Amino acid sequence: MSAVRALLNRKPHTLRVLSASGQLGYGIPSKALATGLARQPDFIGCDMGSVDPGPAYLGSGEMATSPAITRSDLEAVLVAARRLDIPLIIGTAGTAGAGPHLDATLAMIRSIAKEHQLHFRLASIRADLNPERVIQALDANVLKALGGELPVTRADLMASAHIVGQMGCAPFEQALQLDPDVIIAGRACDTAIFAAIPKVLGFNMANVMHMAKIIECTSICCEPGGRDAMLATLDDQGFELESMNPDRSATPLSVAAHSLYEQSDPMSFTEPDGTLRVDQALYRAIDDRRTHVSGATWQDAAETTIKVEASQLVGHRAVLLAGTADPRVITRLPELMKIVENTTRGLVSGEYEIYPRLYGIDGVYPRQDSKLLNAPREVFILVEVIAKTPELALAATKTFKQFLLHQGFSGRQCTGGNLAFPFTPPELAAGPAYRFSAYHVMPAPDHQTLFPVSIETL
């Protein structure tokens, strides 16, 4: 009998959920994982991705994490789950959860299974959306940008390298029906990884979603926060939280404060199937390290909605890295950058964009005033060029470098050169450049069938 079937048949009244990683692939702290496994969890969940690292990974199909560390993290959780014969659920496979990410993750799972002679049922859920499905929503005027402005056209969607939908619980529930031991999903709500099993077992949805919302980040909800495995124990009264690292404490304040993390509204969270409200939630200390949570509310959605994420190639990037410490160069630098950009455009023809950033002046936060009253001691100069071809991007960067090095100005003393290069070449090809072409929400009455589920026996 599969691990999922055994758990669903057993129908426990108390469910122990182990969140092993909130970002699988960067290394799972092993001591806390071992402690969590010794607590006999009923299942293990891991989140493996996020939209945070930007559009490059969704666009390129590559992982943000190193293949070696990713494989060893997958090995740690897969071997453990099979040893305990409990379900393992991983969501947003391979950083962005599109086809190539999911396929690369599944290939690693199969290779680990072979190496350890593990035999089990592996379900996978694809999150790629057909552009036509999203265009339908666009045409019906029901595709809405989420939290800001992002105009999107039919052409943008057709030209996007990958488009994914962020699945909620329903596709996981479909996968659970196939009697798997392991489920690997493409782009998924972090909550769905941890909520699908308790939802099917009939636990109160408000507690289930609130628990899932907190533990998907492992021990970030603790004081001090960290990446160690987190255990939640769910029953009909609520749930209890405990970090598997004894140096981290889940206190009522640290757990309540977690609702703020990376959210625009700390009281209310919209998921595909409904809305979780935590303004009435109660956080009670059990002891110094554990907190009991109850009292959130859940409202089923009148209409299921899903998030749509798409990434589109915008060109090829080259960058120049240089420093300067000469006070007269620094004071004139914003002006020199403009002069050299004009020179570059005169000498290197073609379509490209130049994005200079002067660290020490305006690298992180644009200045609203142009005068430098207190010039910094040193400035780091990053010039980013994006062009249709890698060759053109690099050509413009090289010319920019040389003319900025030797740009004259009145009172210039450093006639040997305006710049310090940390190494050569100081201009580097940085690969394809992407942008998010969609970060929208759309109605999805077809949520359950939009994410194809398949099963294989290893």
Added chain:
Amino acid sequence: MTQLKDVATVVRSKNAGPLTLSFDLMFPTVQTFVQALSSSALSAESIGYLYDTAAHQVLITPYPAACAIKIAMPRKTVSGSPGDRDVYGAQQHVPLLEIEL
């Protein structure tokens, strides 16, 4: 006058999705939280002025459970698009530090 950085225990920023910038201000006591909440320096107008954003786009939500104030506003540049300066949005809180409460 007191500056925000001298009162708050946490002043942080982070994306809430690639289109939204979110800020958390956390305070050590109910009293400091309530004081900050009543300060006109933390109105949607004042914050919007600081970030060159219209007041109606600045959402301020008190979160008493953690003695915290959440601020959210649209990002000027979509995270990771050409020209972005802070993909994660984790260093956009700095203009708030010296707000006079």
